[in-house]
Structure formats: structure tokens, C-alpha cells
Amino acid sequence: MDLRVLEVGDAGAAAYAGKLFARWGAEVIRVDRRARDPSDKVQPLEVFLHPGKRRVAIDYETAEGRDLLHELASVCDVVLLDLSADEVERLDWTELGTPGRIQARVSITPFGLDGPYRDWKATGGTLLALGGYTFLTGDPGRAPLTIPGHYVEYQSGHFAFIAAVAATLGHEADGPASSMELSMLECVATLSQFTTVMWTYGGVVRSRHGNRWENLHPNAMYRCGDGWYQVSGIGKFWEPFALMLGRPDLVEDARFLTPALRTEHADELDEIINGVLGRRPMQEILTEAQETWRIPIGIALSLADVLADPQLAAREFWRPVATAEGTVQMPGSPFTFVGESRPSEPALMAREEPEALRDALKADALAREAGS
Amino acid sequence: MTAGPLHGVRVLDLTRVWAGPLAGRILADLGADVLLIEAPTGRGPAVVPKMAGGGFSFPDGDPGSRPWNRNGVFNKLHRNRRSLALNLKTEAGKELFLRLVAGSDVVMENFSTRAMPSLGLDYEVLRRVNERIVYISMPGFGSSGPYRDWVSYGPSLEPMTGLAALLGYDADEARNTCVALPDATGGVTAALALMLALRRRQVSGNGAWIDLSQHEAATALLGEYFIEQQLTGRAPEVLGNAHMDYAPSGVYRCIGEDDWIHVAARDEAEWGALAAEAGRGWGEDGRFATNLARLEHRAELDAAIEDWTGPLDKLQLMVRLQEAGVPAGAVLAAPELLVDPQLAERGYWAELEESEAGRRTYPGTPIRMEAGSPAAHDWTPSPGLGQDNDEVLGELLGLDQETIDELREQGVIADAPPV
Numbered sequence: 001m002d003l004r005v006l007e008v009g010d011a012g013a014a015a016y017a018g019k020l021f022a023r024w025g026a027e028v029i030r031v032d033r034r035a036r037d038p039s040d041k042v043q044p045l046e047v048f049l050h051p052g053k054r055r056v057a058i059d060y061e062t063a064e065g066r067d068l069l070h071e072l073a074s075v076c077d078v079v080l081l082d083l084s085a086d087e088v089e090r091l092d093w094t095e096l097g098t099p100g101r102i103q104a105r106v107s108i109t110p111f112g113l114d115g116p117y118r119d120w121k122a123t124g125g126t127l128l129a130l131g132g133y134t135f136l137t138g139d140p141g142r143a144p145l146t147i148p149g150h151y152v153e154y155q156s157g158h159f160a161f162i163a164a165v166a167a168t169l170g171h172e173a174d175g176p177a178s179s180m181e182l183s184m185l186e187c188v189a190t191l192s193q194f195t196t197v198m199w200t201y202g203g204v205v206r207s208r209h210g211n212r213w214e215n216l217h218p219n220a221m222y223r224c225g226d227g228w229y230q231v232s233g234i235g236k237f238w239e240p241f242a243l244m245l246g247r248p249d250l251v252e253d254a255r256f257l258t259p260a261l262r263t264e265h266a267d268e269l270d271e272i273i274n275g276v277l278g279r280r281p282m283q284e285i286l287t288e289a290q291e292t293w294r295i296p297i298g299i300a301l302s303l304a305d306v307l308a309d310p311q312l313a314a315r316e317f318w319r320p321v322a323t324a325e326g327t328v329q330m331p332g333s334p335f336t337f338v339g340e341s342r343p344s345e346p347a348l349m350a351r352e353e354p355e356a357l358r359d360a361l362k363a364d365a366l367a368r369e370a371g372s
Numbered sequence: 373m374t375a376g377p378l379h380g381v382r383v384l385d386l387t388r389v390w391a392g393p394l395a396g397r398i399l400a401d402l403g404a405d406v407l408l409i410e411a412p413t414g415r416g417p418a419v420v421p422k423m424a425g426g427g428f429s430f431p432d433g434d435p436g437s438r439p440w441n442r443n444g445v446f447n448k449l450h451r452n453r454r455s456l457a458l459n460l461k462t463e464a465g466k467e468l469f470l471r472l473v474a475g476s477d478v479v480m481e482n483f484s485t486r487a488m489p490s491l492g493l494d495y496e497v498l499r500r501v502n503e504r505i506v507y508i509s510m511p512g513f514g515s516s517g518p519y520r521d522w523v524s525y526g527p528s529l530e531p532m533t534g535l536a537a538l539l540g541y542d543a544d545e546a547r548n549t550c551v552a553l554p555d556a557t558g559g560v561t562a563a564l565a566l567m568l569a570l571r572r573r574q575v576s577g578n579g580a581w582i583d584l585s586q587h588e589a590a591t592a593l594l595g596e597y598f599i600e601q602q603l604t605g606r607a608p609e610v611l612g613n614a615h616m617d618y619a620p621s622g623v624y625r626c627i628g629e630d631d632w633i634h635v636a637a638r639d640e641a642e643w644g645a646l647a648a649e650a651g652r653g654w655g656e657d658g659r660f661a662t663n664l665a666r667l668e669h670r671a672e673l674d675a676a677i678e679d680w681t682g683p684l685d686k687l688q689l690m691v692r693l694q695e696a697g698v699p700a701g702a703v704l705a706a707p708e709l710l711v712d713p714q715l716a717e718r719g720y721w722a723e724l725e726e727s728e729a730g731r732r733t734y735p736g737t738p739i740r741m742e743a744g745s746p747a748a749h750d751w752t753p754s755p756g757l758g759q760d761n762d763e764v765l766g767e768l769l770g771l772d773q774e775t776i777d778e779l780r781e782q783g784v785i786a787d788a789p790p791v
Contacts, residue, residue: 044599117714126701129634132709165567170377186738199706201444202428228546298528300536300546314517334588338581
């Protein structure tokens with residue numbers, strides 16, 4: 001991509017959006033709040049988020065730092081920020097970039113730049129709880145479970161990328177930039193499945209049911225001989241699943257005639273399912289379900305299993321990236337352009353001095369201007 | 373059509389269920405002209421009750437005599453679109469579809485890999501009528517590899533990504549989120565892939581076929597865990613609601629039948645504020661003196677916190693902790709989410725008047741195109757099945773009314789599912 005992107009912030013969302021820009025060929029400049037000690041251990045998150053980015057450290061809590069950041073932004077096309085609302089405003093963010101060059105500014109904050117929670121603090125867990133996700137996972141009567149990792153941050157990064165690229169598509173040469181705002185809480189609420197409509201239409205509160213799904217059975221995770229498998233034997237897949245169980249009679253069984261009845265008699269159905277599949281190896285269940293019966297079944301893989309998964313290997317999903325502690329395989333782009341190979345993950349880059357980078361970029365801009 | 377940066381981009385959306393329609397909704401919210409190309413049977417009475425699982429998605433649980441236009445799960449995902457109910461299994465349907473492709477920018481589908489070739493509508497066919505078309509296919513496992521023909525839903529893909537090895541109360545029992553995470557990641561990833569392809573086309577003039585794997589999209593979000601596994605040679609632990617780097621982090625019981633709060637303290641300032649609010653002497657307790665000590669005594673710390681939060685109201689406690697500088701979030705169920713003051717004050721929710729389901733509230737968009745502007749603009753509700761047949765065929769393809777009526781009689785287009 002023929003864009004230069006400035007990325008500022010620590011919450012992971014701007015960093016993930018910046019990673020996508022770098023993967024697809026944009027020049028990404030990441031501004032860290034402070035320099036890491038060179039003796040620090042290699043951090044998996046650093047390796048994952050920052051390949052291909054030029055890196056500088058600027059203390060933008062100071063006026064000098066903010067000036068320097070504005071100077072860097074002045075030679076960029078896109079600015080991505082994930083800071084607190086106060087910090088975004090202290091940066092005078094809608095003034096970042098040079099008019100005529102800057103195309104998009106995206107502010108990502110936990111709750112948005114206004115509203116009663118504007119200055120509240122959040123982790124991903126805070127936002128999953130408030131956004132309606134956490135309530136749905138886990139056992140009834142026990143503490144609901146938080147999704148591990150950085151789901152909120154990375155999905156917010158996806159939206160930031162979408163917003164920025166959409167703005168560049170609609171941008172006219174020398175036209176004004178779009179200053180767009182994302183709330184991470186709103187990203188979570190936007191990605192609710194049928195949680196809200198179940199209430200606004202049916203008056204039913206969606207809740208958690210262990211490894212079973214709300215009102216859809218058998219759509220559940222089951223223990224088997226050497227692990228766990230998930231079957232979605234619902235809709236058109238109910239009948240082939242009954243056949244796979246060797247129990248075609250279940251299709252005509254009065255207890256299981258409709259989705260509502262299968263949910264009502266879930267315990268009885270599970271007893272039958274466990275009786276047939278409970279001792280079989282999960283790989284065998286997976287292969288038979290998919291290749292003989294075409295039923296959506298998945299098995300619970302360890303991370304090592306996923307790293308060795310034949311599908312991901314055949315599609316060259318894993319891409320090597322060199323670190324100070326050796327080369328690691330990391331997830332590549334989850335989509336490809338057919339006819340092109342999957343893009344390599346760019347290399348991790350050494351940190352640069354911000355003033356030197358600023359001077360080099362400005363010189364480059366002047367040369368481009370002279371050339372045009 | 374809404375105002376937005378994608379104004380002028382026409383999308384033919386053949387997707388269904390969740391991931392694909394979510395991608396289409398993102399494009400439509402950004403101003404693209406999204407034409408929903410639906411099979412006349414696609415949301416018919418034979419299908420809807422099966423998918424709805426007991427009627428929760430209909431107004432007051434009542435499917436009515438025309439359930440296809442009353443399904444909340446469908447309506448939520450299909451705003452800002454026009455609907456053409458077109459039978460692609462007929463020759464006339466295929467021909468009309470290809471004429472639409474000729475004047476469009478994007479075709480999106482999330483069928484299994486066999487579906488479009490079996491209709492005779494694969495990418496090469498589409499490209500012959502429009503070299504600039506951007507086509508996205510998004511089967512569960514992608515369009516190549518040994519699992520290419522495997523079938524999937526989000527829940528069945530999820531444990532294949534490694535998430536089940538990280539999520540749960542303990543390592544003994546694998547868990548599913550039961551929120552179909554791969555659909556949400558696949559849908560958003562599809563939207564960004566299309567943005568990228570349109571941007572590339574703007575520069576190169578070339579169309580593209582995007583091969584998206586929903587399996588890979590969900591796996592990609594666990595990147596740092598895979599790297600950790602390789603650097604340390606050890607699998608990350610199943611930590612319940614705890615965090616690997618700091619303590620406390622957890623979901624704690626509050627007063628009420630099923631009321632909980634998520635509380636975390638990432639540094640000494642947040643920990644100090646939490647300890648001061650609790651007033652239980654944690655700041656002077658040697659077991660909790662440093663983050664390392666708190667990680668070591670995590671179980672005792674969690675028990676102490678839950679002993680404190682147990683008799684408290686989750687919403688009041690959330691406000692109190694946030695005002696003290698501690699990240700805290702009440703665990704909200706849908707009715708609470710819908711009245712959350714932050715989302716309400718920012719005008720996040722979209723109120724739309726459905727033609728056959730009344731006025732309903734839906735999630736809005738997290739992308740506010742101009743900071744300070746209201747969240748929702750000139751949105752339109754989900755179209756009824758085939759609602760825009762005449763407009764699309766008349767205005768876009770120049771068909772006269774007589775021809776359109778003949779197509780209707782022949783079952784090429786429909787306004788309701790066939791009986």
C-alpha cells in the first residue's frame with residue numbers, strides 16, 4: 001500500500017491495525033511511549049504486533065514530545081491513536097498531519113471521546129464484561145469466563161483498519177482528512193451475535209449454559225476418548241448426525257422432533273451421544289463426521305497441534321519471523337489474493353532516533369515534492 | 373444506501389448466517405450500495421424456525437404468517453441493504469445475476485467451496501463479465517488444502533484454533549465460548565480484506581479473488597500465544613479469569629442472583645486504589661505487597677476480593693472503583709447492556725422501524741466517521757424478502773414491468789418463499 005502510517009498507543013488496537021498496514025506494504029512508524037531496555041527478554045506480544053514497523057520512542061507526555069509527534073505526523077497519510085481520551089485531546093489530534101496530505105486520523109479509546117465513561121479505565125476483560133460477552137461463557141451458577149488474549153483489542157484494530165482504508169478510498173486529492181472515532185466498548189457491542197435481539201424481539205435473556213448453546217441442541221462440546229469435540233448437529237445437520245450415531249430412529253423420536261424438543265430433552269440426547277462417541281478418539285470422530293457425513297464438527301486442539309495442523313501447513317498460513325531468540329512461526333494473513341502467494345511477515349526492525357527519522361522523512365517529502 | 377466513504381461502491385451480497393452478513397453490514401453502514409441476492413427459499417418458513425431454535429428471534433416469540441420478514445437475527449444483520457430474491461438455479465436467474473455483476477464492484481459469498489462452481493458462477497465466470505470485480509469467498513477452512521470441503525459453523529471452528537486450550541476454569545475441561553467467535557472474526561476480517569482489495573484496485577485497476585479462511589481468521593488472533601509456545605517450549609496455562617502478567621484480575625461475585633464484576637489492577641497505582649477502596653488492610657499485607665507476590669498468592673487474593681464484593685451492588689461498585697482509578701466493569705446481560713448510560717448517551721443504538729416487526733433496537737456501528745457526529749445517520753431497516761426486486765431489475769438492468777412480472781411468474785424472482 002502506498003501509504004505512510006503513524007501509530008501511537010499502548011492498548012494493542014492501533015498496534016494491530018498498524019501490523020495489518022505493515023503486512024500489506026505500508027510504511028508504518030510506531031511511536032512507543034518509552035524505549036525498552038535492550039536487555040529485556042523477547043516478548044511474544046512485541047514479536048506478534050510489530051514486524052515491519054519503524055520504531056521510535058517519544059515521551060509524548062511532554063510538550064516537546066508532542067511537538068515531535070506532530071512533526072512526524074506531518075509527513076504521514078494516516079494516523080492511528082489508541083490512548084486515553086485526555087491524551088488524545090492533549091495531542092490536539094484533529095490537527096495531526098499536513099492538510100492536503102493527511103487522509104485519515106483514527107482515535108481508538110476504551111469508551112469513546114465523550115459520555116459518562118469517557119475517562120474510565122479498561123482492560124479487555126472490563127470491556128468484554130460491559131459489552132455483554134462475558135455473561136454468556138461458562139457454567140450457570142459459576143463465575144462467567146473472560147475470553148483470554150486480546151480479542152477486544154484486535155477486533156478494534158480491525159475496525160480501525162477498515163475505517164482508515166475506507167476514508168482513503170473516499171479521499172479526494174488535497175481534500176480534508178477524516179477524523180474518525182472508535183470506542184472499543186462499541187466494537188464489542190457491535191459484535192454481539194443474537195444477544196440483544198433475543199431480548200428486544202423475544203423478551204428472553206441470553207445466558208450461559210456450560211458447553212451447550214442457547215436454544216440450539218446438539219450444538220455443544222463433548223468429552224471423548226482422548227479429548228473434546230464440538231458438534232453443531234443443528235438445522236440440516238441433525239439428520240446426518242443421527243445417522244453418524246447409528247441411530248436413524250432419533251429423527252422420528254418424539255422427544256427430538258424439533259429444535260425446541262431437542263433442547264428440552266438435551267440431557268437424554270447427550271446420554272445417547274456420549275454412549276456412542278464418548279470413548280472414541282477425537283481425530284477419528286472428526287474425520288468420519290467431516291468426510292463421511294459432512295457434519296460441522298471440530299476438535300479441541302492444543303497450540304502445538306494447531307502449529308502442526310495439516311490444513312494450515314498446506315495453505316502456508318504460518319510465516320517465519322526472526323527474533324533475537326530464534327525464528328518463530330507466526331500467523332500470516334487469514335486471506336490471500338488468489339494467484340498471489342500469501343504475504344511474508346516483514347522483519348522486526350531496530351529502533352531509530354526520532355529526530356533523525358523526522359529529518360529523513362522530511363527530506364524525503366521535500367524530494368518528492370521537487371520531483372512532482 | 374447511507375452517506376459514507378463507500379458511497380458509489382456496489383456490492384452483491386450472497387452471504388448468509390452471521391460472518392458474511394456481518395461483513396456486508398459493515399460495508400453498508402459505510403455507505404456502499406449493498407444488494408442482498410437471496411434465494412427465494414433462503415429465509416423461508418422451512419428454514420427460519422429451524423435456525424431460530426424456539427422462536428426467540430421473533431417479536432414476542434410469534435413468527436406470524438410471514439416469519440421470513442420478522443426474524444430479529446436476520447433483521448439485525450441486514451439493514452441498509454436492498455433485497456433481490458433471485459433463483460440462481462435457473463438460467464434466467466444466472467443471466468440476471470451476471471448482468472448485475474457487470475455493473476458492480478464486489479461479490480461476496482460464504483458458501484461451501486462447492487456451491488458457486490456448481491452454479492456455474494465461479495470467479496472466472498464473473499471475471500469474464502467484469503474484469504474489475506472483487507470477489508470474496510469465505511468458506512470455513514478456505515478454498516484449498518485438505519479440509520477445503522469440510523463444513524463448519526463458528527462453534528465447530530473455534531476449538532480448531534487453539535482457543536479451547538486457553539479458555540476455561542481449569543485444564544481438565546475444554547470450553548467453547550458459545551458466542552461463535554470465528555463468525556465475528558471472519559466477518560470483520562472479510563470487511564477489511566475487501567477494503568484492502570478496493571484500495572489495491574484503485575491503484576492498479578485490477579479486480580481480485582480473495583480467499584478467506586474463517587478458521588485462519590480466528591487462529592490469527594491468538595498470535596502471541598503461539599509465539600510464546602515456541603519461545604518457551606511450554607503451552608500457556610489455562611488461567612480462568614486470571615491474567616498471566618498481573619494480579620488481581622478476575623470476575624467476582626456481587627449481590628444478586630447472577631451478578632458479577634470484572635476487576636483488574638495492572639500496576640501499583642491501580643492496586644493501591646483498589647486496596648484503599650476496599651479498606652481491608654490489603655496494602656499492608658505482605659502477601660500482596662508486590663505484583664510478584666500477588667501473582668504468587670493469587671487464589672488468596674481472589675478470595676479476599678470476592679469476600680469484599682459479595683454483598684455489594686455491581687453497578688455501584690463499578691462506578692466507585694472507576695472513580696478511584698481502577699478498571700472495573702460490571703458483567704452485563706442484554707437488558708442491562710441496552711440501557712448502559714455510556715452507550716445510550718453516545719447514541720450508539722440504532723432504532724429502526726421494521727416493515728413487519730415493528731420498531732426495534734439494534735447494535736450500531738463503532739466507526740464514527742467524523743468525531744463528534746451522531747452515531748447513526750440515515751439508516752434503513754432490513755428489507756423484506758424480494759422487497760426491491762422491481763427497483764433493482766428496473767433501475768439497474770432496465771427491465772420493463774411486463775418482463776419483471778413474467779420472471780415472477782416463472783419463479784425466477786419471488787416476494788415470498790414458495791409454498
